[in-house]
Amino acid sequence: MFSALQVVAVDTLAVAGSEPTYTYWKPGYYDSIPKSKMIIADTLPSYDAMLSRYQSKEFEYIESISDKLSFFDKLLDRIGTFFSSLFPAPNTNFNENIFNILAVVGGIIFVFLAYKFFISRKRVYIHHEQEEEELQQIDFVEKNLLRVDVGAYLSEALQQKNYALAIRYLHLMNIQLLGRKGIVQWNQSKTNSELMEEVDNVALKNEFLACAALFDYVWFGGFGITATSFAKYEEQFVQFQRRWS
Template sequence: MSSNLREVFTDTVVIAADAPSYEYWKSGYYDSIPKAKMIALDTISSFDAMLARYQSKEFEYAESISDKLSFFDKLFDQIEAFFSSLFPAPKTDFNEGIFNILAIVGGIIFVFLVYKFIMSRNRVYIHHQVEEEEVQQVDFVERNLMQIDVDAYLSVALEQKNYALAIRYLHLMNIQLLGRKGIVEWNQSKTNGELMEEVENAELKNDFLDCASLFDYVWFGGFEVTESSYAKYEERFVQFQRRWS
């Protein structure tokens, strides 16, 4: 061994000899640490039972809260969101009392609009029912035109101020007159043009055409007939019936 290597080895041994000695390096140092006691089996079973209680569906929090809301809860949330959109929270300082008043006024307006909507739908429904009854009534009169008293139906239409329907009954009275005289053969499916072809008298045909054109103008044209305009139209039908009865 060279002198240089001998010097290095000597220095290392000296450093190692001077290193501090720690207690926890000694053999058996850790034997004095108390060991943990084993958990009893009945304690483990109790823990498992407790854990099982929290595995039920009511303790599942992963699902959305909205899934647990009832129909009415969702409805009230939507209504609240609607009013919130009408009256958003002010960004600046605002008197809370005024804000509440505006919210109440908005609620009243909303209820009023809903009421008007429902009532308008009811009126449409009632009007639709009246139209159906009217159609059925006219159909009955036309099917039994040769045996029925049309004047009674005319009186009811005038009482109801349904002047367009009254004009129709006046026109049917003209046809009834011609049918009972044997001038035309009445059938509900026949048109005014087909009935006029059965009329041989030229003057009678012109008068019938004049009244039929007026009926078409009022009934199929959809024009509103007032009491005063009805009086003028009625006179032409009455003249026809007086002349050819």
């Protein structure tokens, strides 16, 4: 059973048969809407006061800061970034001044090591090139020992103050003497001991081996010798050559 109110409501909807309409253009329609409070201009802060709020350090952007940094500050920043990428950040608070000092010291060490690397590399290359030329020259002299003028190579080594090389040429002059006299059969692959196996004269053999031992000491020992020490060593080779020439 429907109540009278329900019947009236149903009849009303049935009669209307459409959505309700609103007359937005009628006067006073919007009077029921609450009005918002007006913003009074006098209550707003002045432009200068508002601008000052954004002049603090946290509102400075990287672009504006980088323009103000000096060359030294930029260098410290780059060094700090480099070392930060190498070492993890410490958990404890680290004094910024100490970190800057360490960064500068690390940068100086890095530059020094880089300089030493390139300079040393250049010197090693030059030294290696000189050694290659020296070994090629020795190889040529040894292969043609019975035909070349070893004295000319000895003079060149002395002009260059390469006393170890001069001792080697003195030793080759001893072998050249014995080879030209037919006492030994020279071959570049032969050792001093193999050469002396061909010698019957005991005195000659002992004196030659004494000179050979001196050559081994200077050449293979890698000891730097002076002009004074060379003159002392040279005398032993000269005496051998005078006696057995």
